[in-house]
Amino acid sequence: MVDFRPIAYVFGRILIVLAILMLAPAIVDWSAGDRNAQAFVVSALVSGGIGGAIAMATQNGMGGAFDIRQAYLLTAVIWFGVPGFGALPFMLGAPGLHFTEAYFEAVSGITTTGATVIYGLDTLPAGMNLWRGLLNGAGGLGIAFVAMIFLPVMRVGGMQFFRTEGFDTFGKALPRATDIAQQLLGVYLGLIVVAGLTFSAIGMTALDATVHAIAAIATGGFSPRDASFNPYAGAGEYFGALFMFLGSLPYVRYVQLVNGDSRPLWQDSQIRAYVKVLGLSVGTVTLWQWWTSDMAFEAVFRESLFNLTSIMSSTGFFSGSFPVWGGYMLVVAFLIGVIGACSGSSAAGLTVFRAQLVWAALVQQVRRIILPGRVAPVKYDGRTVEPDVMDALILYVGGYVLTLGVLTVAMTLTGVDITSSLFAVWTALGNIGYGFGPLVERTGTFVDFPDAAKWIMTLAMLMGRLGLLAIFVLVLPRFWQR
Template identity: 50%
Template sequence: MTDFGPVFYIFGHILLALGAAMLLPAGYDYLLADPNWMAMLQSSVETLLFGALLSIASRTDTPQPLSLRQAYMLTAAIWLLAPAFAALPFVHGAPDVSLTDAYFEAASGLTTTGYTVFQYLDEMPRSVLLWRAMLQWAGGLGIAFVAMIFLPVMRIGGMRFFQTEGFDTFGKVLPRATDIALALLQVYSVLTIACALAYVACGMQTFDAIANAMTTMSTGGFATSDQSFAHYPIATHYASIIFMLLAGLPLIRFVQIVQGQLSPIWRDSQVRAFLRWSLYYTLLAVLWRYAHEDLPFEQIFRETAFNFVSILTGTGFGVASVEAWGAFVLVLVFLVGMSGGCTGSTSGSLSVFRVQVVLEAIKTAIRQLHSPNRVVLPRYDGKPLDEATMGPLILHVTGYILTQGIVAVLISMTGVDFSSALFASWGAIGNIGFGIGPTVAATGTMADYNDLATWLMSLSMLLGRLGLLAILVLVLPRFWRD
């Protein structure tokens, strides 16, 4: 029988950290004399008490390392249950929404999706805006850490490949998970500070710069204004494009750069592919718009580059509506969102690595058909991909596409038009957070989706962020058999 104690103990400590983090926005509102600080403080106390009781009740004198089954359970518990506590400030205080909307907002934050049901952000208490940004910043680092450490161990979605000696990351960079975590935190923090300083230098107010820097580097996309980045000076658009691209790169590569190893980041084929795809998609859309719209080239280039990089990295910021650009651009947008950023970054969707491997598998199959007697193996970066890598990866990609279609149909069955349902599924499972469709158009948010559709999107965000299998495996009866 599985021992739940270690899982409860660690999750209790995570709640303690979450509750303590709530004190920062509470203190900020207190200094501003905003009464919303009381709601934030109440949420903090409730989370701290529950976390403390859970940790005390499950504490043991002889702690043991987690088994693989316990690791699955802990990972799923964090992403499924932590949003419920992170949502408390939205229920107790501004904007005083329902539990459904509060959970959706918190899940969107922690998974760095960026969908929001909140309107009138410009009038929202600063504690709410800061808490949303903090959720995404913490989620971005947590996601990168899960992708680096836990998913390879769990052999989810082909991530076992990143444990092999042939892939120049952990074994040759840092020997232990704790060292990796510390190095990632340092790099992540420095990049966030640099992003905030760049925003300030471009004319953004200090608070907005800090909050938007946190949601930029986490590729989260929670802005501090209802107009997203259209509210800020043009210079900030270009600065954001640069930092969104940086956020879409593997964080471990920045650790190597700090250590004086400059070549691995460029030798990484997914990095080169990510940058190429960003350029190709953007130029294709720019040329299309330039041929069909009577607007200055600079405006077309800036709007297109910003939105396409935001969608590719799964950030979700926007400076213009892509729906007005025509059906051809919407098709490109859909493909861009499916690709995502690099593995080991804060981006979501399929990831460049998985798309590259699928394309390589297709090419291998074609070559095999052309030469049946020839033994052809799929390769990545010149290294053969074995069945232990290819099996979970193909399963993940297939499950990803099927789940996206199923969720789109389910959302449409709740009464949402199919266009809005399809893009809601696309944005939720891919953690893209870029709202498209008639249901979004009225408010620019997901507020007009009904409660059932909102819960479906919440579950989809969590499924997408955990690589589907980490949660789905928990419903299999054989998972619970000893």
């Protein structure tokens, strides 16, 4: 029998933290004399009151460590439940969304997807745009903890490989979980501060610099501008690409770096592969667009660098002619969006780590065909990959592709055209943020999608963030019979 009290207690504490965060945009709007502040105050009282009541009622259940079923349930409860409270300001204040759209927006923020149903961001109260950025920031930090602590234990999609020697380095450098949390928080906030100061230095307003900095490091993609980074073309695109890239690297490497060991960061096979794939993509798309358009080379390179970094890091900012990309450029964008960035970061997609293992397994099978008598295990970075890791990996990758197809077909049944459906599921499942197709072209948002399609996207965002297997396991009867 699962003891739900520890799960409820942690959820209650998180709601209290969420309520405290709501006070920041309330103060911003109150200082500007905007009545939208009331929406945040009421939302904070509701969230904090319910969270406090839950925490007090279940605090006697805290004792031992979480078992595997509680770990699965806790992650699901957090990612499904917190957006329900994070959606309150969107309903009670500007822009006055109904529940489906408000929950969509909150899920998109907390899962760091960056897809939006709000058109007219430039006219929203400053506090509301700050709230969207804070949702990105809170989600990115939460994902960092899940990626570093929970996913390896949960054995989701081959992530147990990160518990083996060489990746699970906390035992020597950081003996206590609280040390990990404190240093991770310091690194995360430090990167946001540096990004914010940089964006301010190149001419962004205080609000734009703050929200863009939070969203870039969290790879969240929420912008206070309908035009995203277009108002800051030039230096904004170069620095934006830099901070999106930094936000999509494994957080464990930053923790090791602040502890005085920089070697893992430079020697990480996953990071090197990420740089190679991203560099190849930017290079080929730059040459293709330069050859087929009349744009200057530097402008083409800058636009390709920014937008492809945004896609592969699963952020969601855009600039230049990106919304009307097609042909080869769109194919490359689709493929690197499926791959995603590094495991152990707030980025999503299959992740470079899994793509590397799939490639290694493919190479091994080709060699077996050529040399049937040769026995060679799959290796990653010189280390043998155990069969249980490969089994989980193949199941995850197969499930990802199957889910992409099934949800795309399901969305077409709601009346959405096939192009918009495919890229909507692609952007939601990969937590990428920006879509293509006729229904997106008018506003650059998903506001024109029917409610049923928005719920499909909402489910896809949560599945992509949690890891497909973490969702599928919860619906299996056998999981509850253990």
